[in-house]
Amino acid sequence: MATTARSRDLLCRLRRTGQQESGMTASVGEEVMLARAYLTRVAEPPALALHAFVDVVGPVEAADRVRRGEVPEAVLHETEARREFDLAGADLAAAEKMGGRLVVPEDPDWPAWQLLCLAPPTDRGLRGSGQPLGLWVRGTAEVANLFDRAVSVVGARTATPYGEYVATELGHQLIQAGMTVVSGAAYGIDAAAHRGAIVGGGPTVAVLACGIDIAYPAPHGSLIDRIAAAGLIVSEYAPGVTPARHRFLVRNRLIAALSSATVVVEAGDRSGARNTATTAAALGKVVMAVPGPITSKMSVGCHDLLRTGGAVVAGSIAEIIEAAGPVGANLDPAPERPKRDTDGLGDQALRVHDALNLGKHKYPEQVAVDSGIPLDRVRTLLIELEITGHAERGDEGWRKLKGGARHV
């Protein structure tokens, strides 16, 4: 494997930086880093055959043989078009220049168990299953443990104020609950979720469908920088790779995989968020949809997911946090229902109580008529109601009291 002295030097600096910044051990060799950097650019993700090939021969030999075209037919098919472009050193340098780095499966911080759900063999028929060959990241957050309790918040670009409010609040409260927010970097729900999370102090993660050096959409350049400052920008695409429609679909599987739960806040009839939800469900993740007004086109996708069983109801932010947390970690006590004074009363006692007035007294005979309960029973029940503070006896018969049961 031919690497220039400059590349080697760069790599050493990168590794030192990584050590200082994240405290990780320098366990990943430079050859592996350069090989992985090359491989992430050479094949369009997801590259199932190449991934399998790397698993067998290791990244360094794989990169070497890909470069020479001495690989099995399926791998050749995935790598043929770009195998002559060896920009590994330049890519690593470009990433470093913006405070970024390449995280590889050999790194102890690699989110291995989260990404395992993407591993082939797959019969899920998912467009875009398959694990990434490496992840380009930039930002202040450490990758280690970042995705242990992560929730992805996805939804419409053309969100309504309602949707943006919910996404912002959700992003914020997830952070308060000690979780990581994951989303894309699109207009609407994605941006709102990040903004809420940033205000909450992060970490929040944007997974891109292009290189980590590209701001897409362009007006979100400063938002993406703020996300990096409060968390992490993640992409399996090498620096400089531009966004494309199929890359968003492929990217969506990473959003789903890196989170234990995916929440769809608003989605139109045809929406990328629904694709993420479907993918998350296929990966066995918790999928929730936030209901909205049926008068809004932006609710159609969420309600479709609810109707078809593709998602469960996210009736409140507290419910989402509970559903997304590790089993048992966030069990709220059942919400207390409002209580009525008469909650403890039996059916007949309630009827007698209903038949009484708060003001004017009634004789038992009248109460029997009004309630339709036999007189003997009425007399017994009136005494019961008196004991529990629900009724009061006077010279002119009986009257109702309010707030009885509370005093007993």
Place this chain on the structure above:
Amino acid sequence: MATTARSRDLLCRLRRTGQQESGMTASVGEEVMLARAYLTRVAEPPALALHAFVDVVGPVEAADRVRRGEVPEAVLHETEARREFDLAGADLAAAEKMGGRLVVPEDPDWPAWQLLCLAPPTDRGLRGSGQPLGLWVRGTAEVANLFDRAVSVVGARTATPYGEYVATELGHQLIQAGMTVVSGAAYGIDAAAHRGAIVGGGPTVAVLACGIDIAYPAPHGSLIDRIAAAGLIVSEYAPGVTPARHRFLVRNRLIAALSSATVVVEAGDRSGARNTATTAAALGKVVMAVPGPITSKMSVGCHDLLRTGGAVVAGSIAEIIEAAGPVGANLDPAPERPKRDTDGLGDQALRVHDALNLGKHKYPEQVAVDSGIPLDRVRTLLIELEITGHAERGDEGWRKLKGGARHV
């Protein structure tokens, strides 16, 4: 059975009126009418033992024996308190005075199959199962077939503008679809559904928890009159009976039973509408809940019903009408999804298409690099895209076309 000459005379007039108004045959004898009128007042609904007793000995003998107290223990318990109040003639007269009448099971118009779901024996543990002994009604609608395609619309009294909008629109569109609207007469959702139905020309039905001569809540007096003018006021309580809390729960079973589907539009955490929904589900009816903003307390009840499986999602009014109609009667074609030009393209063709520009041309070699697809395959795909109108060849290579598939 002692009836005054005045009562007999009144009953003859009632029957004639009934004949003229509804065209029903005069098949219900006057003794039965007076007996049923007496029975509806003497026992507090639901009176399961009395109902069973009437089934065995018939209404006339049952009324006679109840009056004398010569009935089984369970029936005595249900009737003892009021058995001496024989206001049958006066009740029928009071009803007539306001254009009302008593509909009885012996009447061919009796909604027998709808109410059958309330028949004992029941092990459903429902508070308030059991069929009514008769139904006091007033209004212009005929009872015959009125409930054959009926949908109940229930919800919060403290509804939000969103809920009232949905209920009004739903009431209106149910009428347009040839269905009957059923509800209570409360503030909020009930009133909104009726108003929509009234504007649509009716019929709409208010089932009361008090006599048909009582306006409850009082400010709804004129609304109730308008409901009567555009449909029917229904109650199993004799004229003059005042509303009471347990009567609303008992009334709710009639709303559920008389409709093939119950729709909850908005409901707080503790709501009568949820009771109606639970009852409807226990009776085997279709139950739907309209989602709403999770930022609204008035959505809590609906979302709870959705989460617990107590209701299915009512994502649109069209969905409700389809779910509520007789099987197959209202099947809409599946909603058409918005189409993209590229919908027919395979995965690789889409990647090649994505790699092209609308303006600047690209050579196949560059397309192969950008898309990550081998050059040979790219050449084939470009020709495919040209044939389907998605791409155009020029002197400087290839460029993307929009709207291709539509022209093929």
